[in-house]
Amino acid sequence: MSYCTVTVAGHSIYPPNPISIPDSSSHRKQTISLLQKCKHINQIQSIHAKIIRNGHEHDPFIVFELIRLSSSKFNSIDYACKVFHHTHNQNVYLYTSLIDGFVFSRSYVDAIRLYCQMISESILPDNYVITSVLKACGSLLALREGREVHGQVLKLGLSSNRSIRLKLMEFYCKCGEFKDAIQVFDEMPDCDVVASTVVITCYFDHGLVERAIDLFNRVKTKDTVCWTAMIDGLVRNGEMSRALDVFREMQWENVRPNEVTIVCVLSACSQMGALELGRWVHSYVGKYRIELNHFVGGALINMYSRCGDIDEARRVFEVMKERNVITYNSIIVGLALHGRSIEAIEIFREMLRRGLKPSSVTFVGVLNACSHGGLLDLGFEIFHSMAKDHGIEPHIEHYGCMVDLLGRVGRPEEAYNFITSMKMAPDHIMLGALLSACKIHGNLELGEKIAKTLLDCGKADSGTYTLLSNVYALSGKWKEAAQMRAKMKEAGIRKEPGCSSIEVNNEIHEFMLGDIRHPQRDEIYNKLQELNKILRSSQQGYYSPATETVLHDIEDKDKEWALSIHSERLAICYGLISTKPSTTIRVVKNLRVCNDCHSMIKLIAKLTNRKIVVRDRNRFHHFENDTCSCGDYW
Template identity: 40%
Template sequence: MRMRLPALTKRFKRCDFLTLSLLHHHPHLSLRSLNQIHAHLLVSGAIADPFAAAKLLSLVSLSGDLDHSRFLFSHLPRRSTFLYNSLIKTHLERDLFYECLSLYKQMLALGFSPNNYTFSFLLRACVGVSSLLDGKKFHAHIVRLGWESYDFVQNGLIHMYSSCGCVDSARKLFDQSLSKDVITWTAMVHGYVKSGHISFARAMFEQMPERNAVSWSTMITAYAQSGEFREALKLFNEMQVVGVCPNHAGIVGALSACGFLGALEQGKWIHAFVERNGMELDRILGTALIDMYAKCGYIETAWQVFDAMIERDVFAFTSMISGLSNHGHSKKAVDLFDRMQVEGVRPNEVTFICVLSACGRMGLVERGREIFKSMNEIYGIEPGVEHYGSLVDLLGRAGLFEEAKRIIKDMPMEPDSYVLGALLNACTVHGNMELGRQMVESLAEFGLDHSGVHVLLSNMYASASRWEDVMKVRKRMEEKKVRKLPGCSMIEVDGMACEFVAGDRSHLQMEEILVIVKGMDKQMKSSGDDPYLMEFNDFQIGVT
């Protein structure tokens, strides 16, 4: 039950620090109430107590007004290392890393000596700004002042070096440490992950005498980000077996793996776990769920998650726009892009790629031109090669080949396979043989004539029954030793992701699968449908 301020101060007038301790459990105080507390401490003289002053600083910081915290700090009658640590920690918790480093310089200039707690905060600030130089300076200070033997200082140094790319220095400190705990081991695992040595990270992970949720999540995220999605999910399942409850990062990594593998049932289980444990559907977790459901084909469920999010940032909007566009709901994707701007969310580079792709699929040429133009003129974003590729694809799909060629010619950078391939694909759709041949020659000139380019040209000739040209393309592929990468698809059956590669018949149930596929093909053809075309059923999602 919340007590009134006068009652609190009267009740504990003999012990102002106890008053502040109790007030710490009532963080929703106005600045006016906090100023009253400040005045009461000044009158009683308790403000000279560094612990009381630090508690007051903490309360003011909880109010969200850091300017007021700094003002209060500057007017304290006495300062100390303890008070500087409190203020540095407050700024660190708000990700104000440069301010932490500035406060340290001020602290030294006024003659206050840092202690082990000071350095534990400062090393985390170095990680925040990726400043190896500052980290090395602090390491020198730590050694000179004799704080290097403290466990949390050692852990901070290992984490700082590993996060800043000096995994060898981190490993040297790790090997020298006499009391390694789970935080020390996890910092080293994180270091190997950060440097791209996933196998070393896994070896270190397997050697850990104790693992916590952070340790497991570090490896799960590492596998998900490096494209080893099966291993990520395998590790996530092992984590459940040993009884470790996944944290936020582990869940996001597992959801990412589910999306790429099409493991819908496992993704649904993770979603249910989130709801069952009352985890907040924040921007990161909500976006991961949207992405997972969209990649698994459940665009309606993805929209429900998006709609349920209390706070949506550019990543949530972009993920939803991408999902709508990829599932044939291009108009809704463009409408959502408009709504995003109305709500004051600023689009980023990826957002523009997704919405330009949606315009291309709908044939919204004029709208696509406007959006492309707005990138630089309104948002100050310089279009990259992917944006030019999306614009070329938009124009090519509409048959505007001359404009597309002019865009490629005027690009401020060399066109890549994505840009030229987009135009080649449009040539295939519209049967523009001569321009298609020119595109292949251009790709060959840039050394970008990979198997997909040759296959596109071959298919274009085949669609026009130009079989001699088809044979020439195939022969050229043989001469250049260009190999076509086999197509691959995945499907989830009873919670297990099954992978199918073109030409591979190693699946144990391949004969039964082929019988069913042939039956489906025959049934679709008998009903007059083309088995290679797919229609998308629309749904109502209320984009306004």
């Protein structure tokens, strides 16, 4: 005799009262094997028809596999429901397979409802169905229902089961009931690293960074998953520097990172502009032969793109054996950010030739490329092709790209008409882009109209007030500029402080406006004054500080000083004194680069014979030989 075994969540189980199968008869085994080899729901349906013709439609083993494969593998929950409801003698295993299917398809209410139906029919739950329904309760934040399940766990004597305890902790953490979660946690065996990881992850989910760090430091023996959860949580909460510190500590402890760790660290590098550390991670991938799949490859492309080395991003893309839509999106978006518009469009066309279906993100990337390149006709051609050729209705971000494109080519009035003809209301990002175009092209009248729209609908942010103040200041309307600053103060809106960072010798150095915290501040300011003096000398007399961009009615001398101590200039000066000649300097700034800094950096690049790459809020600027890749529009 032999028995058919089915698997749930990696565990082998038997349906109740297993039916013995004579060794000479392999019909059931063959049927289940055929079902497991199916690659499409249509194949499942075809085999199901034969099962019915052979009178085996109520066989618990076969029905279990039909429901499991239909719901979880092929995401055909409706078909799985039909199979379930036409089956006699439903048991806990069949309920488990369908509840799992509901959870897999994120139909959490249906999963909980089916579990309640099972209980009402006096079918006792087991470990597997309990963990599944707790996941549904946690995802739905259904605290009352989850507590009832916990009560059933205690009543049935299942509370000692480790999987249930872990899922109960996760459920309570998701619902923000940390007291209950810790109570369950305290009942776990000491040094249970998996349980600790569950709580750490949930703390991060709720933004409780310090609690997560404290718990992480309770944990004596940490595995790769625990370290990865810590790094991922810090990254998700914007703690990039701390995430990289944890990764370095992980290396000291000789814990080998896995694929997920690598992607998390690359994400932190991307957001901080930590290129050298990103390069080291890339070398680690090669050294330990971590597969350069879509997951890792896409993260590397994104890291190099965001850290200013688009050429290396392109090389990673070229060596990847397999590329999917996400991979193409990463390189298209990267090339667009760096002003490599033609290359981005060529990659987009290659993607279409390969028969890959572009996504909404693809079009954001390629339309941004058209915008940065000033490719008006091509941009509108691609924009109209979204719905016409690819069945993708444009979203607000796609319309925003077109507004930005019209503004770049000097047509702010057309951009405004384009906005008024949209099927949806414009957001503050789109209107802010148009306001910026009005500032660049000196269209005060339209700029005031756009700003009024933002102010009236309550969508104005610090950038709106600053931009309009700039527009007034450039027109010499100091009274109006002051009024904008006063309104900003009254509204309780604070201007985000400018911050620039530079990586030198694998360390990130951050600078604020007029920063004097750096240990080498004297050398930095000496270099700054040296550059200012040279650029104002008779030999370099083509530089004149853009004092009109300073939004205060003060003396020109004071305005010049206010401009010269911007954070990006301090970061560049530190790069000049701390790196070898001809080394590319890469700076990351959280705000848009001002006009005066942009002009100044072009001259510094020429004077020092350096390439300077600056990433600001909008895009990358590659400064070389008194030119910038943005074409002086950003």
